[in-house]
Amino acid sequence: xxxxxxxxxxxxxxxxxxxxxxxxxxxxxxxxxxxxxxxxxxxxxxxxxxxxxxxxxxxxxxxxxxxxxxxxxxxxxxxxxxxxxxxxxxxxxxxxxxxxxxxxxxxxxxxxxxxxxxxxxxxxxxxxxxxxxxxxxxxxxxxxxxxxxxxxxxxxxxxxxxxxxxxxxxxxxxxxxxxxxxxxxxxxxxxxxxxxxxxxxxxxxxxxxxxxxxxxxxxxxxxxxxxxxxxxxxxxxxxxxxxxxxxxxxxxxxxxxxxxxxxxxxxxxxxxxxxxxxxxxxxxxxxx
Amino acid sequence: xxxxxxxxxxxxxxxxxxxxxxxxxxxxxxxxxxxxxxxxxxxxxxxxxxxxxxxxxxxxxxxxxxxxxxxxxxxxxxxxxxxxxxxxxxxxxxxxxxxxxxxxxxxxxxxxxxxxxxxxxxxxxxxxxxxxxxxxxxxxxxxxxxxxxxxxxxxxxxxxxxxxxxxxxxxxxxxxxxxxxxxxxxxxxxxxxxxxxxxxxxxxxxxxxxxxxxxxxxxxxxxxxxxxxxxxxxxxxxxxxxxxxxxxxxxxxxxxxxxxxxxxxxxxxxxxxxxxxxxxxxxxx
Numbered sequence: 268x269x270x271x272x273x274x275x276x277x278x279x280x281x282x283x284x285x286x287x288x289x290x291x292x293x294x295x296x297x298x299x300x301x302x303x304x305x306x307x308x309x310x311x312x313x314x315x316x317x318x319x320x321x322x323x324x325x326x327x328x329x330x331x332x333x334x335x336x337x338x339x340x341x342x343x344x345x346x347x348x349x350x351x352x353x354x355x356x357x358x359x360x361x362x363x364x365x366x367x368x369x370x371x372x373x374x375x376x377x378x379x380x381x382x383x384x385x386x387x388x389x390x391x392x393x394x395x396x397x398x399x400x401x402x403x404x405x406x407x408x409x410x411x412x413x414x415x416x417x418x419x420x421x422x423x424x425x426x427x428x429x430x431x432x433x434x435x436x437x438x439x440x441x442x443x444x445x446x447x448x449x450x451x452x453x454x455x456x457x458x459x460x461x462x463x464x465x466x467x468x469x470x471x472x473x474x475x476x477x478x479x480x481x482x483x484x485x486x487x488x489x490x491x492x493x494x495x496x497x498x499x500x501x502x503x504x505x506x507x508x509x510x511x512x513x514x515x516x517x518x519x520x521x522x523x524x525x526x527x528x529x530x531x532x533x534x535x536x537x538x539x540x541x542x543x544x545x546x547x548x549x550x551x552x553x554x555x
Numbered sequence: 556x557x558x559x560x561x562x563x564x565x566x567x568x569x570x571x572x573x574x575x576x577x578x579x580x581x582x583x584x585x586x587x588x589x590x591x592x593x594x595x596x597x598x599x600x601x602x603x604x605x606x607x608x609x610x611x612x613x614x615x616x617x618x619x620x621x622x623x624x625x626x627x628x629x630x631x632x633x634x635x636x637x638x639x640x641x642x643x644x645x646x647x648x649x650x651x652x653x654x655x656x657x658x659x660x661x662x663x664x665x666x667x668x669x670x671x672x673x674x675x676x677x678x679x680x681x682x683x684x685x686x687x688x689x690x691x692x693x694x695x696x697x698x699x700x701x702x703x704x705x706x707x708x709x710x711x712x713x714x715x716x717x718x719x720x721x722x723x724x725x726x727x728x729x730x731x732x733x734x735x736x737x738x739x740x741x742x743x744x745x746x747x748x749x750x751x752x753x754x755x756x757x758x759x760x761x762x763x764x765x766x767x768x769x770x771x772x773x774x775x776x777x778x779x780x781x782x783x784x785x786x787x788x789x790x791x792x793x794x795x796x797x798x799x800x801x802x803x804x805x806x807x808x809x810x811x812x813x814x815x816x817x818x819x820x821x822x823x824x825x826x827x828x829x830x831x832x833x834x835x836x837x838x839x840x
Contacts (some may be wrong), residue, residue: 272745273662280655280716281672287713288679291690303693310693354583357576360568364580369831370823371587376834377819379774381791382812385798386594389805397593400608433587437834461572490683493776493791497798511683511777518689519781531686538682 292535298528315525322526329530331505332513335420339509340488343427348481350428351435352473356465358436359443369440372433380430384497387426388413391498413499416506423507426494431487435480442476443469482545486538510534591816598809605805618806622814629785630811633793640704640779640789641772641818644711648768649761651712652719657749659720660727661735676717684714688781695782702784710782711772718771719764722833726760727753763833766826770819790815 300316323329358368375383390397391412399409412422446469454468470477492511495501501508501516514534518527568576597605598619604612622630659669691710692701700706730753738748754761776791783792794811797804823830 272749273658276654276658276662276749277664277668277672279651280720283651283709283713283716284672284675284679287691287709288675288687291687291694294690294693295686298690298693305696308696308699310697354579357568357572357579358583361573361576361580362567364577368580368584370827371584373823373827373830373834374587374591374820377770377774377823377830378816379776379791379794379819381774381776381794382815385794385808385812386590388798389597389809390590390593392805395606395608395805429586429590432583434834436583437831461568486681492683492685496776496780497795511685514683514685515777515781518685518692524689524693527689531689534686535682539678542678542681 295528295531295535298525299532301525301528303524304522319526319529322523323529328505328508328513328516332508332510335506335508336489336510338420339424339427339491340485343424343431343488344481344484346424346428347431347435347484348477350432351439351480352470352477354432354436355439355443356469359440369437372436375430375433376437380493381497383426383430384494387429387494388498391422414503416503419499419503419507423495423498426498427488427491430494431484435484438476438480439473442473446472478545482541486541489538594809594812598806598813600806600809602804602806618810619814621804622807622810625807629788630790630793630814632786633788633790634814636704636783636787637773637789637791640707640711641769643704644708644715644772645765645768647708647712648715648719649765652716652764653723653754653757653761655716656720656723657727657753660724661745661749661753673720676720679713680717685777688778691778692781701782702787704787707779707782707787707789710778711775714775714778715768715771719768722764722767723757723760726757726763730756759829759832762826763829766822766830767833770822773818 297312299319300314302313302315302318304311304313358365393399393409393411393414396412398412402409410418413419450472451464451468454464459467490511491509492515495507495509495512496515499507501512514527514530517523517530567573599614599616600609600612601615601617622628624631655672658664659672691706695701695703695706734752734756735748738752743752773789774791775789776795779789779792780795783789788796794808794815797811798808
């Protein structure tokens with residue numbers, strides 16, 4: 268009796284994962300050495316490992332995509348963690364406005380990323396966007412935010428920062444509130460200044476939450492697709508091309524399902540490596 | 556975790572720090588709300604008012620009417636698709652995820668089962684979903700499920716299962732162990748113990764997970780973009796098409812963005828408490 272419920276309670280989840288994640292990942296291995304084309308709804312597989320490797324070697328977009336992704340993740344996550352930490356340290360210790368802060372900060376996390384993309388696309392508009400409106404009002408010359416190769420990546424990173432500072436804030440905010448007041452009180456009685464309290468007492472106690480915020484944001488930033496698809500689709504040229512965006516184009520615009528699988532495997536291997544390295548930060552309890 | 560709801564125990568700021576604190580808060584609120592306000596304003600402007608960048612104008616609902624009822628627009632159908640997919644996938648995710656979480660929490664599974672299962676959910680949650688959309692596309696086309704709402708529901712259930720299992724496990728762990736032991740001693744059958752003891756106590760978890768599942772499914776773009784066509788397209792796909800095909804219809808673009816944001820706002824008004832708990836749970840304690 269007990270064992271039957273025990274087994275069927277876990278079974279649906281396992282079946283679903285095997286069918287929709289394990290099997291597709293195994294399939295990626297097969298796809299990565301093949302060329303797949305559809306004739307009348309039936310996939311025709313051909314064994315062409317050399318062709319896929321040649322596509323990899325000749326992929327001129329890959330290098331800028333990797334470079335941009337690295338820049339996007341590093342700059343975006345650094346800014347998000349610094350701003351989120353600064354806000355959390357101050358706001359958690361205010362007497363009013365905390366509830367309001369939390370309500371407002373959830374908004375960007377819950378709004379469809381695609382809607383955020385179209386919002387910012389309008390705000391970045393050269394002719395009537397709010398940024399250029401402000402610049403013109405200050406008698407400065409307008410900037411082609413999404414259309415110039417030197418500015419576009421920064422503009423896209425700014426959207427990511429706007430989108431995700433609140434998430435880092437919420438995690439760190441809860442962690443700051445979890446610090447026992449006696450600890451801070453003791454430091455103060457010992458004569459520590461507020462800055463010292465923040466740097467020597469609070470930030471060290473936030474380290475686990477900080478580690479989680481950094482790893483999570485890092486990996487999620489690496490996956491960014493929706494907003495950038497809307498804002499620039501990787502352009503102008505390849506100046507905002509990111510890993511996910513490139514993968515999408517290979518799979519569904521160039522219809523190279525085999526080569527796309529090869530790229531996917533490389534991505535999965537890279538992320539697995541990061542996960543293994545940062546395992547300790549991610550699973551402090553329960554998960555492993 | 557109760558700390559997120561209880562009044563702050565952290566020593567309040569005073570003097571100059573307090574002024575800086577309120578300034579930072581005001582700046583952050585402005586930075587977040589500003590873009591929303593601007594887009595809402597743009598959505599009720601005529602094209603001319605948008606181009607001139609006017610701050611004073613006669614508001615109009617014509618953009619909303621065009622988006623929802625215009626002859627060239629399928630947006631009403633897109634909303635229906637999104638509602639179907641999000642509701643169905645939320646229901647399935649909650650049932651499957653809650654059962655799995657309870658099973659892992661309550662029954663003595665071998666360590667490799669637990670580690671393997673949770674490790675796999677973590678890995679799957681971390682990889683870009685686009686890596687799997689390729690194989691899904693092939694499989695669904697061969698099965699004849701490509702371009703169906705059912706296939707999209709299946710992928711969304713899979714996508715949201717990891718976070719649902721983690722959340723529900725965290726909520727189950729808060730149930731006092733004495734309750735389970737008492738049930739066992741009284742000879743309560745396992746399913747009954749789950750149904751009438753654990754589940755009622757985990758209702759806040761179900762609400763949190765349900766809201767997040769619904770929103771994530773409603774927002775999901777990269778799968779829907781590649782596994783649907785015109786008839787099955789969801790709201791995010793429609794917004795993307797809008798932004799690309801009718802690049803000059805800025806008012807409609809803004810209106811569509813506002814409409815797409817509405818469910819998230821509504822759910823947040825109802826269940827903010829649960830959402831905050833869900834989003835930050837497990838990361839801090």
